[in-house]
Amino acid sequence: MTHHDPEFQFCPVCGNRLDSSKLKPNEPRRPVCPSCNFVLYLDPKVVACSILEMDSKIVLLRRGINPQKGKWVMPGGYVDRGEEVKAAAIRETEEECGVKTRINMLLGVYSYSGQVPVVIVYDARYVSGDLISGDETLEAKLFSEKQIPWANLAFRSTVDALKDYYEIKNKGGKSPTDGDKTPKD
Numbered sequence: 001m002t003h004h005d006p007e008f009q010f011c012p013v014c015g016n017r018l019d020s021s022k023l024k025p026n027e028p029r030r031p032v033c034p035s036c037n038f039v040l041y042l043d044p045k046v047v048a049c050s051i052l053e054m055d056s057k058i059v060l061l062r063r064g065i066n067p068q069k070g071k072w073v074m075p076g077g078y079v080d081r082g083e084e085v086k087a088a089a090i091r092e093t094e095e096e097c098g099v100k101t102r103i104n105m106l107l108g109v110y111s112y113s114g115q116v117p118v119v120i121v122y123d124a125r126y127v128s129g130d131l132i133s134g135d136e137t138l139e140a141k142l143f144s145e146k147q148i149p150w151a152n153l154a155f156r157s158t159v160d161a162l163k164d165y166y167e168i169k170n171k172g173g174k175s176p177t178d179g180d181k182t183p184k185d
């Protein structure tokens with residue numbers, strides 16, 4: 001995902017105009033308040049996603065909102081502060097495509113230099129519900145491996161996670177798809 005942070009101009013504590021300072025030589029410049037010394041740490045944004053198979057096909061959603069409107073992505077979204085990451089993945093999947101899931105295992109963590117999001121992708125299992133498209137989704141559809149729209153995937157993390165998923169699955173190793181494992185929690 002390519003989200004840019006807004007340019008923060010004012011101190012959220014005292015309302016003074018922020019300066020930009022290098023606090024330590026090996027760190028990036030940070031917004032600092034010259035009045036109350038508040039340091040605004042611009043943290044990563046955590047995104048939780050699920051790769052979900054139904055009828056031996058992967059659920060992909062066509063995005064109805066920017067960024068990357070019209071492109072395909074797996075169900076997922078931002079983790080709320082204080083929310084368990086797995087719970088966020090389950091919540092987002094149900095919100096976006098109407099399906100209740102449980103987490104089988106972690107597939108991978110995807111982050112890129114200069115990019116704000118840290119994308120955590122789980123291998124999820126279908127529990128119940130019919131596939132629908134939620135508010136932010138134009139279309140929810142099932143794809144076999146051969147049908148995956150590689151050129152029209154929304155984000156680099158979408159591409160990388162799906163590649164990893166199929167690599168593991170096709171190797172038949174520690175497979176995300178070898179039967180129905182008991183969840184670890």
Ligand SMILES: [Zn+2]
Nearest residue numbers: 011014033036
């Ligand atoms: Zn301040």
